[in-house]
Amino acid sequence: MATIIGPIDVSALRARLDRASAAAEQAGVDALLISPGSDLRYLIGAGGDSFERLTCLALPVGGTPTLVVPKLEQPGYAAIPTGELGVEVVTWVDGEDPYALVKAALKGSRTAVADMMPALHTIKLGQAIGGTQSLAGPIIRELRMRKDAAEIDALRKAGAAIDRVHARMGEFLRVGRTEREVAHDIALAIVEEGHTVAEFVIVGSGPNGASPHHRDSDRVVQAGDVVVIDIGGPVAEGYNSDSTRTYVMGEPSYDDVRDTYAVLQAAQQAAVDAVKPGVTCEEVDAAARTVIADAGFGEFFVHRTGHGIGLDVHEEPYIVSGNSLPLEAGMAFSVEPGIYLPGRWGARIEDIVVATPDGVESFNNRPHDLVVL
Numbered sequence: 245m246a247t248i249i250g251p252i253d254v255s256a257l258r259a260r261l262d263r264a265s266a267a268a269e270q271a272g273v274d275a276l277l278i279s280p281g282s283d284l285r286y287l288i289g290a291g292g293d294s295f296e297r298l299t300c301l302a303l304p305v306g307g308t309p310t311l312v313v314p315k316l317e318q319p320g321y322a323a324i325p326t327g328e329l330g331v332e333v334v335t336w337v338d339g340e341d342p343y344a345l346v347k348a349a350l351k352g353s354r355t356a357v358a359d360m361m362p363a364l365h366t367i368k369l370g371q372a373i374g375g376t377q378s379l380a381g382p383i384i385r386e387l388r389m390r391k392d393a394a395e396i397d398a399l400r401k402a403g404a405a406i407d408r409v410h411a412r413m414g415e416f417l418r419v420g421r422t423e424r425e426v427a428h429d430i431a432l433a434i435v436e437e438g439h440t441v442a443e444f445v446i447v448g449s450g451p452n453g454a455s456p457h458h459r460d461s462d463r464v465v466q467a468g469d470v471v472v473i474d475i476g477g478p479v480a481e482g483y484n485s486d487s488t489r490t491y492v493m494g495e496p497s498y499d500d501v502r503d504t505y506a507v508l509q510a511a512q513q514a515a516v517d518a519v520k521p522g523v524t525c526e527e528v529d530a531a532a533r534t535v536i537a538d539a540g541f542g543e544f545f546v547h548r549t550g551h552g553i554g555l556d557v558h559e560e561p562y563i564v565s566g567n568s569l570p571l572e573a574g575m576a577f578s579v580e581p582g583i584y585l586p587g588r589w590g591a592r593i594e595d596i597v598v599a600t601p602d603g604v605e606s607f608n609n610r611p612h613d614l615v616v617l
């Protein structure tokens with residue numbers, strides 16, 4: 245079932261459909277084929293997931309955008325102003341061949357399919373249409389990675405909402421509670437503070453903090469633990485928050501915590517300070533990495549510095565070595581270096597920022613210091 249994500253701005257969506265079609269033409273394909281997911285949300289405002297029955301927006305260059313949707317799913321799209329968007333809706337029922345309906349909406353057979361389309365549909369569309377199939381991601385990303393004013397407002401709102409959760413961390417994170425208990429309370433607070441759902445909650449206490457994508461566990465938080473809390477989720481508009489702060493339960497149990505954390509703090513600040521239009525993604529990564537490597541912790545910073553964010557928590561542009569894409573105003577992404585000392589403790593600081601015409605704005609504004617609880 246599709247859901248409506250936030251208020252629908254018809255003229256903005258029409259412009260996106262036009263730009264997507266122009267970008268497809270530029271890329272030398274005849275049509276984009278978009279299944280439910282964040283690309284479809286971006287283009288027509290409809291949320292929802294892909295299932296075994298095909299739902300697909302066919303966006304032919306120079307043709308009529310056509311939404312092929314199972315009859316039983318159609319009510320979920322009733323609130324999408326397809327008429328005003330110039331999108332034709334074609335329904336099908338069990339027993340019919342939806343792939344042939346997509347083919348009928350096309351003018352050529354060079355198609356680009358949504359990156360996250362299930363293989364079930366990708367392969368059957370390829371068999372029905374023939375021609376060539378490529379990924380739509382590199383085409384759609386040219387639109388999605390430059391946020392407009394409404395998208396930036398939604399990300400700003402999400403950032404403020406997750407900041408309010410971090411501000412309340414003393415209510416949840418206490419010695420003697422399990423990570424799972426802490427995570428449960430944080431998830432409730434994420435919704436209380438304005439998100440529609442708690443998309444993810446990482447509570448990495450003590451040695452678990454050294455595993456960057458640890459979720460939670462039955463480990464009981466101990467006095468002296470360093471605890472990594474990485475949390476986020478979408479607000480009503482569909483745009484996500486994602487912010488990490490590192491806490492310590494009283495005096496840290498290792499005597500290298502404060503000095504090492506100071507290195508991390510300097511690295512995160514150096515990367516944020518590097519952000520402005522024209523600077524490349526890999527230069528922002530290097531700004532953080534150099535500080536950490538120069539202090540001797542290079543081998544303990546085991547991931548890229550950041551990822552773009554919007555309707556997806558992780559999207560383009562990636563702030564990573566090898567990405568020479570120059571930043572432009574409107575590109576929003578995380579700056580989240582970490583230092584992970586296996587078996588002992590870890591720390592990460594993560595803010596979402598956006599490149600502005602003359603520099604950077606941070607959507608997360610809680611202090612960066614190690615927070616003593």
Ligand code: ZN
Pocket residue numbers: 457
């Ligand atoms: Zn991550």
Ligand code: ZN
Pocket residue numbers: 474475486487488580594
């Ligand atoms: Zn995060």
Ligand code: ZN
Pocket residue numbers: 486551578580594
């Ligand atoms: Zn992140």
